[in-house]
Amino acid sequence: xxxxxxxxxxxxxxxxxxxMDMAKIGPGVAGGNNRQTLTDEDAEGRALFQKxxxxxxxxxxxxxxxxxFARREGTDPDALPVYVGSHLDTQPTGGKYDGVLGVLGGLExxxxxxxxxxxTKHPIVVTNFTNEEGTRFAPAMLSSGVxxxxxxxxxxxxREDAEGKRFGDELERIGWKGAEEVGARKxxxxxxxxxxxxxxxxxxxxxxxxxxxxxxxxxxxxxVTGKDAHTGSTPMPMRRNAGLGMARILEQVEAIALSHAxxxxxxxxxxxxxxxxxxxxxxxxxxxxxxxSPELSVIEDMEARLKTEGRRIADEMGLEIAFEKVGGFDPVxxxxxxxxxxxxxxxRLGYSHMNIISGAGHDACWINRVAPTAMVMCPCVDGLxxxxxxxxxxxxASAGTDVLFHAVVETAEI
Ligand code: HGY
Ligand code: MN
Ligand code: MN
Ligand code: MN
Numbered sequence: 001x002x003x004x005x006x007x008x009x010x011x012x013x014x015x016x017x018x019x020m021d022m023a024k025i026g027p028g029v030a031g032g033n034n035r036q037t038l039t040d041e042d043a044e045g046r047a048l049f050q051k052x053x054x055x056x057x058x059x060x061x062x063x064x065x066x067x068x069f070a071r072r073e074g075t076d077p078d079a080l081p082v083y084v085g086s087h088l089d090t091q092p093t094g095g096k097y098d099g100v101l102g103v104l105g106g107l108e109x110x111x112x113x114x115x116x117x118x119x120t121k122h123p124i125v126v127t128n129f130t131n132e133e134g135t136r137f138a139p140a141m142l143s144s145g146v147x148x149x150x151x152x153x154x155x156x157x158x159r160e161d162a163e164g165k166r167f168g169d170e171l172e173r174i175g176w177k178g179a180e181e182v183g184a185r186k187x188x189x190x191x192x193x194x195x196x197x198x199x200x201x202x203x204x205x206x207x208x209x210x211x212x213x214x215x216x217x218x219x220x221x222x223x224v225t226g227k228d229a230h231t232g233s234t235p236m237p238m239r240r241n242a243g244l245g246m247a248r249i250l251e252q253v254e255a256i257a258l259s260h261a262x263x264x265x266x267x268x269x270x271x272x273x274x275x276x277x278x279x280x281x282x283x284x285x286x287x288x289x290x291x292x293s294p295e296l297s298v299i300e301d302m303e304a305r306l307k308t309e310g311r312r313i314a315d316e317m318g319l320e321i322a323f324e325k326v327g328g329f330d331p332v333x334x335x336x337x338x339x340x341x342x343x344x345x346x347x348r349l350g351y352s353h354m355n356i357i358s359g360a361g362h363d364a365c366w367i368n369r370v371a372p373t374a375m376v377m378c379p380c381v382d383g384l385x386x387x388x389x390x391x392x393x394x395x396x397a398s399a400g401t402d403v404l405f406h407a408v409v410e411t412a413e414i
Contacts, residue, residue, distance in 0.1 A: 004409045006348050008116070012398030015108045019397065022048060022088070022104060023096040032388025033096055037089040037131035038066075038170035045088045046176055049103065049128060056110045058126070061185075062178025064153060065143040066130040066171050069185065072110050074123040074412065080188035082120075082412040083371070084109060084404065085127030086363060091135055095390020097195050097380065097397070103128050105193040105401040109408055120412035122188050129363040130171070137167045138270075138288075139219065139327035144363035147183045148370045150329070187371035189338050189411050192364040193404040194375060195392055199383025200356060207399040208346045208353035209377030212339055214365040215263070215357055216331035217292040218299050220306060222249065225320040228275060228283030243273055243282035245319045252309040253289055256302050264293040265359070266302060294331050294357050332365045338374030338411065345406035346376075351399050360385075376403050 025045045026035030035041040046068060050060055053070035061069035071081065086102025106126035113120070129147070134140025137159040145151045157168030171177045196202075201209050226240030250268055257266030267290055274284040291302040307323055314321035346353035356377060358365075364375045378400035381391040 002410070002414055003344065003348060004406050004414065008405070010108045010112045010398065010401045010405050011115070012394060012401070014111060015104060015397055015401055016394045018052065018104045018107065019096060019100060022100055026090065028093060028388045030093070030388040032390060033090040033094045034092050035088065035090045035094070036092060036136045037133065038136065038167065038174055040174065042089055043174040043176060046128065049088060049107070052107055053110070053126065056107065056114060058110060061180055062176065063180035063182045064178055065146050065156065065182045066176040066178065067143050067147060067182065068128040070107070070110070070126040072113065072124045074120050076121045077123065079122040080186050081123035081125045082408055083125045083127050083187045083190045084192070084408050085129065086192050086194060087129045087132030089131055089133050091133050091386050093386070093388050094133070095385055095388060097390060097392050098197065098385050099132055099194070101195060101378070101392070101397060101400065102193040105404050108401050109405045112405060113409070118409070118414055120409060120414050122412040124408060124412050131167070132363055136161045141361055141363055141366050142167075143182075144366040148366040149183060150366055150369070153182055183370070187367070189335070190364060190367045190371045190373040191338065191342075191404060191408050192362055192373075192375045193400050194362055194377055195380040195385060195390070196356070196377045196383065197360045197380060197385035201354070201377065201379035202381065202383060204354055205352065206354045207351040207378065207396060208403055209356035210339060210343045210346060210353055211334060211358050211375035211377055212355045213294060213334065213357045214332035214362065215292050215294040215359060216296055216299050216329060217290065217361055218303055218328040219326050220289045220291070220303060221324045221326045222287055222289060222310060223322045224249070224285045224314065226281070226283050226317070229281045231279045231281055234281060239281055240318050241281050242285045242319060245313055245317050246271070246285040246287055248313045249310050252313070253306065256305045256309070257291065260293060260298045260302065263295075264291070264298050264302065266291045288326065292359065296330050329361070329365060332368050334364070334368055334374045335372035338372050338407070341407040341410050342374050342376045342403060345403045345410065348406060349402055351403060374407070376400055376407065
């Protein structure tokens, strides 16, 4: 496959302007974004993305999970398209680049090919996957998961947010439910550009992460039940404090993850305390333990020890405990051919690069099950993400998108 000429570059100013324009939609309270899935802000961001894609001459597609597809024709319309994309939805206290860089980086490829008057053999399709973050409607990577056959559409439609609103109803309400069957599209390959969301690339002084693997993840919902009681008049020995039980279990989550240092991680980001009243001892706590590791055996060990330690603590404190596996996926090895295209592009362009394992989950982790897939990463400042202070440099955005451009165009063949 002919590689693009070494001097071909995307338009970094135009990319940055688009990132800043998208960031104006669903602003956070501290300089980041709150553009949660299936909100009016999400709908506004989708409309802006669609307007840009149509202006770039793309034909738009939309499936029954609201996944968006912007297609640029190739010289061989029968050739399977090369897909490139990520997600436009954000965390409630999200940054401006998580997911968005991958979608708008894909659009920048189209815009650059238009500037250069280049037609690829394979069509190219820029993709926005619905609800990658999974905050409002758990689990994360929901729609790419349906696309890859990991969840049924009915199960996804029935997911409810904290107010009891259903995913399927909200998708209908914002007007972004398409007609296409989810997953019917066949891909020649899929590429995703994403910020690292960790400190490695910046610390190593590398512009590009060649993502060889995605670590596996496990979400276990834990319900600890004690007894609501008065915080003032209930003697300490009589208390069955579910909140204290959770605290002791979370200490064990930390210890379990650290016992598999340096790669394993563990924490609980979602915690619901009932009745959550200042002067009532919590009678019930529901929290989700997030364990991750590049090794499946380590994840399985952490899951087992969570149960052992959780049951021990519950018995000691006269509490009840229940565990439910509510999501996750095994470690992912990306397609060597596509990873090679990413690495060749970084070398051809002279960008410093290193192999890296993705700490975060991405749509690519599910799509890798149905198409040859690879990811390219750029650094982020202090490795910070899922925080409104998330920041990248314009040069990092351009370098990552240059590599994405070269890998996609080489795979789509000119
Ligand atoms: O959970 C994740 O790793 C992703 O950010 N949704
Ligand atoms: Mn993301
Ligand atoms: Mn994210
Ligand atoms: Mn081909």
